[in-house]
Amino acid sequence: MSKKLVDAIADMREADALRLAKEMVEGGSDPLAILGAAREAMGIVGHRYEEGTYFLPELILAGVMLNQIAEMVKPKLAKAAEVERHGKVVIGTVQGDIHDIGKDIVVFMLDVNGFDILDLGVDVPPEKFVEAIKDFKPQVVGLSGFLTLAFDAMKDTVEAIKKAGQRDKVKIMIGGGQISEEIRKYTGADAYGKDAMVGVSLAKEWVGAK
């Protein structure tokens, strides 16, 4: 049953996936095992995205299926599912920019690759990143931006982190439609990712995960 659920989610058969999950919940399956199957499927989806067989529609549908199954399972859940995590990432679209598609892909891919993520959303001022670094204590900070105006906002954010004495506590990666090595140098970030997969490998490298 759980193998069937994994396949249905991974193969984008939404109706089958929801029916199977419902049957499992009603049949008294361990709610943690159902969530485990959904997570396993997310891993497969992430892998297919990396390989270039899946694209944005599949990431979106997979996310929606996971949420629906989580809602179904929630009432049966005694305690929250503990998943082993490699490390923590704070991420957000920088101040003045409200684009989120690229950031959301990175969040999805970091999540399926075992990171604990604090997503600050869009139009995030530098102070909010600083605060989040102090409270959430991530090893990695991800700054996203689509507009050319985001270049300065990224630079300002890196400087604010430095000023707050937090720069040596985190590695900073940046990404977005027009981001390049030149922009990385300009902003003072540690690295840039041209796509979500690079973001994941940078984060893994920095936290020492395999």
Add this chain to the structure above:
Amino acid sequence: MGKEWGELSPDEKQEALFQRWLSPKDPGGNDLKFQSPEAEKSYKERITRIKDAIQLKKRPDRVPVCPLPSMFPVFYSGMTNQEVMYDYDKCYQAWKKFVLDFEPDAHMGCAGPGPGRFFEILDYKLYAWPGHGVSPQHSYQCLEGEYMKADEYDALIQDPSGFFSNVYLPRVFGALQPFQMLPLLPGILEMYGVAFNFIPYGLPPVQGALNALMEAGNEALKWAGAVGGFDGEMATLGFPQILGGFTKAPFDTIGDTLRGTKGIMLDMYRQPDKLLQAMDALTPLMIKMGVGAALMNGKPLIFMPLHKGADGFLSDEQFKTFYWPTLRKVMMGLIEAGCVPLPAAEGGYNSRLEVIKDLPKGKTLWMFDQTDMARAKKILGDTSCMLGNVPLDLLSVGTPQQVKEYVKKLVQTAGKGGGFILANGAFFDNVKAENLKAMMEAGREYGAYR
């Protein structure tokens, strides 16, 4: 003249639209008076250069150079986005300074910022703009939402225009929400019952919305009065405006405006047939939107900002199934009416090149951003003219020398034998002015054909 418009072939129509662009009129309908014989000469040379690059029949004298900014003129003039959206004369002045200082072979007019007050009066929801969701310095940005619900495809398919007027309009403008009460017009068939249709117009909320509509109309007119003379004045100085109008790929019309990215991408799995039918239903409207504007403005180029078909968004198969067929139909509809589609492919289009090659020769101007231009030239070079590719990161933080080197290589590759217009790859705000100057200079220097 001789032949009626409807009797002309697509080639003849395109030629006629280029001729209209080459022979501008003043608002009274008389031949435009140029400010000097040199300005008239430059105006015609610039358009001819662009026309030759697009048609691929004859190599132009040099690669045309057309920087296409987003809000760069605002930053360049030391203003804020909020100022130019609320003070229409300032907007005019900012764009004028940009055109006169950079001397582009064509510009895009100064309508980009739009009238801030107008958006306020109507309580526009689809965008955040300075003071309304973004800071005064920032440019307006889209706030996607589900302005059409997942179960409303049939309503859109059966009557796309009715859907826009009776459903979309009252949702996207808060002040026009009462228009949801208005009837669909086929109710006015006979004397019997016709008055029922007019009852909503007597109700206070609808009358309030009608007042807002008139106020918005006044504001739009005020804005048009302030910025409407811009293209004419620039023409008298020798600078043509490139845009005859704009339209969109049906996939983006649904994905950007009606359903949002998440909505349309779920629909690809949950109700693919409805989505395909809806895009078919929108196709004639998208053609009409572009052709109507081109005929009214007397210019062939129709801008098409492409969004959700870029590399990374969809698989090749999804692009071929959902994105390209109706985009191609819209482009062919424009081409048959004598227009030149100008699809702006932001991001990368590397995996799409073989597919989009399927268009007639000399009828399209592709704007490319991060697409490999050497490969694009090889694949599209004998069918379509290309524009763009100077990267925004380079213009933002590079040096003039780096820009010049990039441009030199670019015009030698993409400009080989003609069929290329030098421009930025994507629309830009606050890049370094000296880098843009370097792009212009290098384009004129290295882009000359000998």
